[in-house]
Amino acid sequence: MPRASRKATIYDIARLSGASASTVSAALGESWRERRISEATVEAIRSIAAAEGYSANMQARGLRKARSGLVGMVIPLHDNRFFSSMSQSFESFARERGLVPVIASSMREPGEERRIVETLITYAVDYMFIAGATDPDAVSAMCNAANLRHVFVDLPGRGAPSVVSDNYKGAADLTRRLLTDRPISGGTCRDRLYFIGGDPGDYASARRIEAFRDALTEAGSPPGPGQVIACGYAPRSAMREIAALCDRLGGLPAGILVNSLTAFEGVLGHLSGLPLEDLRSSVIGCYDYDPFAAYLQFPVHMVRQDAHGLIREAYRIIDQNTNDLVLRTVEPQQIAPRTFYDRPFSDHG
Amino acid sequence: MPRASRKATIYDIARLSGASASTVSAALGESWRERRISEATVEAIRSIAAAEGYSANMQARGLRKARSGLVGMVIPLHDNRFFSSMSQSFESFARERGLVPVIASSMREPGEERRIVETLITYAVDYMFIAGATDPDAVSAMCNAANLRHVFVDLPGRGAPSVVSDNYKGAADLTRRLLTDRPISGGTCRDRLYFIGGDPGDYASARRIEAFRDALTEAGSPPGPGQVIACGYAPRSAMREIAALCDRLGGLPAGILVNSLTAFEGVLGHLSGLPLEDLRSSVIGCYDYDPFAAYLQFPVHMVRQDAHGLIREAYRIIDQNTNDLVLRTVEPQQIAPRTFYDRPFSDHG
DNA sequence: CCTCAATGCTGCATCGATTGTGCAAACTGT
DNA sequence: ACAGTTTGCACAATCGATGCAGCATTGAGG
Numbered sequence: 204m205p206r207a208s209r210k211a212t213i214y215d216i217a218r219l220s221g222a223s224a225s226t227v228s229a230a231l232g233e234s235w236r237e238r239r240i241s242e243a244t245v246e247a248i249r250s251i252a253a254a255e256g257y258s259a260n261m262q263a264r265g266l267r268k269a270r271s272g273l274v275g276m277v278i279p280l281h282d283n284r285f286f287s288s289m290s291q292s293f294e295s296f297a298r299e300r301g302l303v304p305v306i307a308s309s310m311r312e313p314g315e316e317r318r319i320v321e322t323l324i325t326y327a328v329d330y331m332f333i334a335g336a337t338d339p340d341a342v343s344a345m346c347n348a349a350n351l352r353h354v355f356v357d358l359p360g361r362g363a364p365s366v367v368s369d370n371y372k373g374a375a376d377l378t379r380r381l382l383t384d385r386p387i388s389g390g391t392c393r394d395r396l397y398f399i400g401g402d403p404g405d406y407a408s409a410r411r412i413e414a415f416r417d418a419l420t421e422a423g424s425p426p427g428p429g430q431v432i433a434c435g436y437a438p439r440s441a442m443r444e445i446a447a448l449c450d451r452l453g454g455l456p457a458g459i460l461v462n463s464l465t466a467f468e469g470v471l472g473h474l475s476g477l478p479l480e481d482l483r484s485s486v487i488g489c490y491d492y493d494p495f496a497a498y499l500q501f502p503v504h505m506v507r508q509d510a511h512g513l514i515r516e517a518y519r520i521i522d523q524n525t526n527d528l529v530l531r532t533v534e535p536q537q538i539a540p541r542t543f544y545d546r547p548f549s550d551h552g
Numbered sequence: 553m554p555r556a557s558r559k560a561t562i563y564d565i566a567r568l569s570g571a572s573a574s575t576v577s578a579a580l581g582e583s584w585r586e587r588r589i590s591e592a593t594v595e596a597i598r599s600i601a602a603a604e605g606y607s608a609n610m611q612a613r614g615l616r617k618a619r620s621g622l623v624g625m626v627i628p629l630h631d632n633r634f635f636s637s638m639s640q641s642f643e644s645f646a647r648e649r650g651l652v653p654v655i656a657s658s659m660r661e662p663g664e665e666r667r668i669v670e671t672l673i674t675y676a677v678d679y680m681f682i683a684g685a686t687d688p689d690a691v692s693a694m695c696n697a698a699n700l701r702h703v704f705v706d707l708p709g710r711g712a713p714s715v716v717s718d719n720y721k722g723a724a725d726l727t728r729r730l731l732t733d734r735p736i737s738g739g740t741c742r743d744r745l746y747f748i749g750g751d752p753g754d755y756a757s758a759r760r761i762e763a764f765r766d767a768l769t770e771a772g773s774p775p776g777p778g779q780v781i782a783c784g785y786a787p788r789s790a791m792r793e794i795a796a797l798c799d800r801l802g803g804l805p806a807g808i809l810v811n812s813l814t815a816f817e818g819v820l821g822h823l824s825g826l827p828l829e830d831l832r833s834s835v836i837g838c839y840d841y842d843p844f845a846a847y848l849q850f851p852v853h854m855v856r857q858d859a860h861g862l863i864r865e866a867y868r869i870i871d872q873n874t875n876d877l878v879l880r881t882v883e884p885q886q887i888a889p890r891t892f893y894d895r896p897f898s899d900h901g
Numbered sequence: 902c903c904t905c906a907a908t909g910c911t912g913c914a915t916c917g918a919t920t921g922t923g924c925a926a927a928c929t930g931t
Numbered sequence: 932a933c934a935g936t937t938t939g940c941a942c943a944a945t946c947g948a949t950g951c952a953g954c955a956t957t958g959a960g961g
Contacts, residue, residue, distance in 0.1 A: 209699065210697075210698055210699070212946090212947055212948085213947070213948065214947075214948095222910080222911090223910070223911045223912075224912095224947085224948080224949095225910085225911065225912080225913090225948090225949075225950075226909090226910060227948095228947095228948055228949060228950085229910095229949090229950090232948095232949085234949090234950085238909090238910085238950085239907090239908060239909055239910080240909070240910075241908085241909065241910090244909080244910085256697050258670060258673065258674045259674055259947085259948075260615070260674065260676065260946085260947050260948070261611075261674045261675045261676070261948095262610075262611045262612075262614040262615040262620060262675070262676055262946085262947080262948095263611075263615050263916090263946070263947030263948045263949090264947080264948050264949075265611040265916090265948095266609070266611040266612050266615055266915095266916045266917065266918095266946090266947080266948080266949095267915070267916050267947080267948050267949045267950085268916085268948085268949070271611060273675075280640060281630070281636045281637075281639040281640040281643065282633075282636050282637050282639070282640040283636070284631075287630045287632070287636040287639075288630075288631050290630040290631070290636075290639075290655075290657075291629060291630040291631040291657065294630065294656065294657055303654070303656075303671055304656070305652070305654050306630075306639075306655060307643065307652075308639075308640065308643055321607060322652055324559075324607065325607045325608055325609065325610045326610045326611070326622075326652065327609065327610070327611055348559075348605050349559055350558065350559070438843075438892075442892075464844075467844075468843045468844070468892075471843070471844070471847050472892040475847050475890055475892075493842075493844050494787075494817045494820070495813075495816075495817070495820070495842050495844035495845040495848065496844040498820050498824050498848055498849070499847055499848060499849070500847070500848070500849045541824055543787075543791075543817075543821040543824075561916090561917055561918085562917070562918065562919095563917075563918095571940080572940070572941045572942075573917085573918080573919095573941090573942095574918090574919075574920075574940085574941070574942080574943095575939085575940060576918095577917095577918055577919060577920090578919090578920090578940095581918095581919085583919085583920085587920090587939090587940085588937085588938060588939055588940080589939070589940075590938080590939065590940090593939080593940085608917085608918070609916085609917050610918095611916085611917080611918095612916070612917030612918045612919090612946090613917080613918050613919075614918095614946090615916090615917080615918080615919095615945095615946045615947065615948095616918050616919045616920085616945070616946050617918085617919070617946085618946075902961105903960105903961090904959100904960085904961085905958105905959090905960085905961105906957105906958090906959085906960100907956105907957085907958085907959095908955105908956080909954105909955090909956085909957100910953105910954090910955085910956100911952105911953085911954080911955095912951105912952090912953085912954095913950100913951090913952090914949100914950095914951090914952105915949085915950090915951105916947105916948095916949090917946105918945100918946095919944100919945085919946090920943100920944090920945085921942105921943095921944090921945105922941105922942085922943090922944100923940105923941085923942080923943105924939105924940090924941085924942100925938105925939095925940090925941100926937105926938085926939085926940100927936100927937080927938070927939095928935100928936080928937070928938085929934100929935080929937085930933105930934095930935085930936095931932100931933090931934095
């Protein structure tokens with residue numbers, strides 16, 4: 204029974220209760236004690252409001268109080284294990300604080316990213332999180348102009364505090380693991396490790412590539428040109444590149460470090476066409492974790508980034524009201540092949 | 553250089569341009585032609601606004617116009633392939649229409665779901681999408697009281713138009729596929745197909761279970777008790793149940809239809825402990841698709857739901873301004889084992 | 902009886918943008 | 932030169948909630 208065609212306002216409640224609008228406002232909020240409204244009046248007003256199904260209009264409240272109760276977050280895309288984990292954590296921390304999360308995806312396009320930040324600013328979000336920023340300086344400029352506190356996540360910015368994954372350590376550890384497990388056949392270039400996927404212009408990828416190079420150098424075999432194939436994130440291009448590589452080498456290399464799950468999909472598309480024995484002479488690692496990728500026909504060493512931890516730290520920075528330009532680091536976790544790992548939020552699709 | 557500590561308003565622009573606030577408002581919007589503001593004035597105002605970095609305050613606009621420009625969507629959770637695909641599509645369709653998407657997850661809890669809908673209403677969203685509703689009637693009641701147009705997705709409601717996946721057909725086809733491919737050993741209960749995972753109280757699961765039963769019956773072997781194990785979505789419980797089942801049967805059954813990817817994680821946790829030969833005597837299917845699950849050590853028949861199509865249809869319903877109580881159905885797609893399938897939005901993590 | 906303080910509430914301005922109404926000035930036609 | 936029209940803009944009310952300032956009423960103290 205849709206009673207009224209318009210939602211009740213404090214004025215409706217005021218009329219019905221015989222009180223004034225300001226009394227109603229106080230009674231329904233927290234301030235009734237300090238405004239010396241009697242408990243009886245508060246009860247009466249509240250029961251009428253409940254009966255009328257009243258709920259505040261946040262646009263009006265936000266306009267008046269110059270706060271919206273919204274927290275914005277920009278992520279590259281929703282359709283991704285890592286970022287959707289971040290969304291989940293972002294939302295649960297927001298709720299803890301009584302804030303309403305608004306998450307938007309930039310598709311990694313700087314223009315889209317700017318448009319989103321602009322939009323969130325026009326909606327007067329109280330804080331903003333930017334994950335995987337493509338143009339952090341521009342974002343900071345906009346937020347500062349709007350006097351908006353913001354934090355960068357996963358990719359640091361110079362204009363605001365940042366929380367990042369320890370990409371260097373994660374990739375270095377993974378590389379060392381692959382070096383240890385790699386089968387040795389005899390001094391050819393097929394004994395080498397290859398890095399595939401990602402964009403060297405991307406902060407995270409750059410750090411991982413750096414770690415890969417350093418770990419190889421430290422092990423006495425600095426990478427030659429062509430051992431790092433940063434062909435982007437798309438499965439198709441990774442599939443193309445791995446095929447080309449195998450062609451060049453005359454077979455699989457001793458080890459492959461794949462920089463993202465999506466690139467790994469492409470690699471897998473190629474590997475699954477090969478006989479299983481070929482795969483035994485190769486060791487595979489992937490930056491990022493997927494429970495199914497952990498149970499393929501061949502062992503895969505994975506790295507699980509701590510999305511929850513990243514967001515937790517980002518909120519901590521927001522909570523302590525300073526504007527210090529800190530850079531906090533969260534450690535990823537190496538996951539051995541064929542490990543059953545229960546995610547914090549597991550449910551159905 | 554954070555110039556002003558407060559964002560510029562139309563009054564600031566009015567002062568700077570010598571025009572009135574209403575003229576500024578018209579000049580910056582669409583209505584300047586019908587309000588007969590000269591082009592010269594419009595240009596002048598716009599350039600000043602641009603120089604000042606002006607952008608409208610949506611709270612004020614929304615309050616006045618009684619529209620927020622927001623579209624809300626409730627999903628069970630972010631951290632899930634199917635729902636995060638929905639989010640991605642939801643967002644891109646929203647942008648096409650100049651709307652700002654707000655996505656919230658209910659964790660499948662009716663209380664949380666109601667709270668979220670209530671919150672979205674207080675923020676005056678213009679439309680609402682509810683995916684996988686746990687209490688559709690309550691949601692419809694709230695939306696109707698607020699005079700808010702809404703659509704149910706993935707799980708239908710009686711109080712509003714709905715768009716759902718054809719769970720019956722998807723599950724029936726998958727069951728028939730498994731029946732065809734199943735190895736025959738000799739009339740024991742290990743020849744049977746088992747359904748595992750999901751919640752029979754959940755609409756989608758119920759439809760799939762119904763299809764599973766019908767397909768078996770149609771094939772001449774109606775399922776006995778215990779052939780449907782609806783143990784929820786959590787990996788752990790699926791793992792426990794599949795282990796218990798194998799115990800009871802003295803080995804793997806001829807076929808398993810797993811009702812969700814998360815349940816499949818658990819099943820996999822058990823299967824991966826078995827020798828590969830055991831798996832050859834069994835055929836596995838999973839409702840929902842994951843690119844890695846498609847390349848496991850044994851073949852897996854998968855069903856890919858059309859998240860994009862679901863959202864597209866939901867927006868279509870919103871676009872045509874009627875309030876007819878339609879129920880639209882979108883077909884899922886069966887995916888053969890070891891298929892390389894490129895998702896519409898593929899990127900990195 | 903009168904002052905003073907405490908109690909319990911109301912009135913009004915305000916936040917920023919939109920929009921119906923009004924009103925000069927410029928221009929048109931006669 | 933004068934009525935009538937068009938052009939170009941300003942004024943003020945409005946959306947709903949908030950919070951400051953203030954005003955009756957009651958009670959206590961001298």
